[in-house]
Amino acid sequence: MIRPPDHPAIPAPRVGVLLINLGTPDGPDPASVKRYLAEFLSDPRVVEIPKLVWQPILRGVILTTRPKKSAHAYSQVWTERGSPLAFHTRDTAFGVQQALGDKVLVDWAMRYGNPSIPSRLAAMKQAGCDRILLAPLYPQYSAATTATANDAAFAALKAMRWQPAVRTLPPYHDDPAYIAALKGSIEAHLSALNFAPDALLASFHGMPERTLHLGDPYHCQSVKTVRLLREALPLPVHMSFQSRFGRAKWLEPETESTLAQMVEKGVRNVAVVTPGFAADCLETLEEIALRAKEVFLAKGGEKFAYLPCLNASGEAITLYQRLLSRELSGWID
Numbered sequence: 001m002i003r004p005p006d007h008p009a010i011p012a013p014r015v016g017v018l019l020i021n022l023g024t025p026d027g028p029d030p031a032s033v034k035r036y037l038a039e040f041l042s043d044p045r046v047v048e049i050p051k052l053v054w055q056p057i058l059r060g061v062i063l064t065t066r067p068k069k070s071a072h073a074y075s076q077v078w079t080e081r082g083s084p085l086a087f088h089t090r091d092t093a094f095g096v097q098q099a100l101g102d103k104v105l106v107d108w109a110m111r112y113g114n115p116s117i118p119s120r121l122a123a124m125k126q127a128g129c130d131r132i133l134l135a136p137l138y139p140q141y142s143a144a145t146t147a148t149a150n151d152a153a154f155a156a157l158k159a160m161r162w163q164p165a166v167r168t169l170p171p172y173h174d175d176p177a178y179i180a181a182l183k184g185s186i187e188a189h190l191s192a193l194n195f196a197p198d199a200l201l202a203s204f205h206g207m208p209e210r211t212l213h214l215g216d217p218y219h220c221q222s223v224k225t226v227r228l229l230r231e232a233l234p235l236p237v238h239m240s241f242q243s244r245f246g247r248a249k250w251l252e253p254e255t256e257s258t259l260a261q262m263v264e265k266g267v268r269n270v271a272v273v274t275p276g277f278a279a280d281c282l283e284t285l286e287e288i289a290l291r292a293k294e295v296f297l298a299k300g301g302e303k304f305a306y307l308p309c310l311n312a313s314g315e316a317i318t319l320y321q322r323l324l325s326r327e328l329s330g331w332i333d
């Protein structure tokens with residue numbers, strides 16, 4: 001086709017997949033953590049308190065005290081490759097690209113911090129993607145995670161003259177492929193332990209309890225994941241919610257008190273999994289693998305193992321290949 005010389009360049013059309021995770025600071029230092037927390041905790045999907053009430057509390061108390069404490073926690077899990085959440089998400093995108101092949105372009109972005117959703121969507125458009133599947137990597141839907149990731153992508157599209165067509169990955173909390181991936185990963189990690197746990201604890205990120213009454217399906221979807229895990233695994237599976245934040249009532253039972261109760265009921269050896277997190281991060285590596293372990297041992301527990309998230313494992317890549325191929329149907333053969 002002959003175009004006039006001043007016609008804008010039009011790249012060959014492509015299908016893109018954007019994996020989206022929560023986000024993490026650029027470094028484990030108080031200034032980077034403060035920047036990250038300011039963006040994250042200013043999201044009205046995350047903290048549902050009117051802006052006029054919340055911003056003075058955030059700017060006054062939280063952002064003057066928490067960054068130093070959280071930076072110390074981040075420094076305990078930071079690696080040569082940077083933040084675990086970031087490098088596991090990057091590795092996952094690489095693995096998914098290999099699995100799906102040249103017919104799609106796979107990229108990754110973070111809802112807060114870098115690489116941002118608008119910057120990666122712009123790059124994908126530049127590379128010719130006129131159809132994009134947004135894939136927030138949250139098995140259980142929550143307004144504070146899935147919805148805000150999609151909101152950020154749609155806000156970026158709002159500024160585009162020529163928008164790509166867009167699809168979004170639905171939650172996959174009860175998808176047989178997700179349960180199979182968890183089962184495979186849990187069994188592989190359990191068989192590498194030098195002890196046999198009496199029970200497994202599945203710990204999910206918490207949410208304010210009122211979100212459940214307002215209609216957020218996160219609690220129910222987490223409960224269903226655990227029911228399906230119980231049906232798939234031979235050992236008892238307990239359930240709890242971690243990472244409480246602020247003064248409101250959060251979903252219960254809480255993780256550390258659940259571990260203490262498990263000891264009281266005779267559990268001496270435990271393995272903990274965090275099925276709601278696609279990738280290991282501060283909340284799994286510091287809060288569970290370090291701090292919750294200390295609590296369990298201090299209460300009289302004897303052996304504690306933290307089993308890693310799916311990350312970019314073979315089980316994870318098989319899972320995402322199945323979920324994404326299904327959502328891409330009609331866009332790719």
Ligand SMILES: C=CC1=C(C)c2cc3[nH]c(cc4nc(cc5[nH]c(cc1n2)c(C)c5CCC(=O)O)C(CCC(=O)O)=C4C)c(C)c3C=C
Pocket residue numbers: 022023024025037046047066070083085138142144145205206207208218243245246276277280281282283
């Ligand atoms: C009101 C506060 C918070 C809500 C609601 C919340 C929901 C929520 N978060 C995740 C996943 C992650 N959260 C992570 C860190 C983190 N979360 C909060 C607060 C809320 N989360 C804070 C303040 C922090 C930062 C760390 C700290 O200062 O304690 C992370 C880890 C990020 C990393 O860099 O490693 C993840 C992942 C989910 C799934 C969720 C709701 C279902």
Ligand SMILES: [Fe+2]
Pocket residue numbers: 205243
């Ligand atoms: Fe969180």
Ligand SMILES: [Fe+2]
Pocket residue numbers: 219220221223
């Ligand atoms: Fe429920």
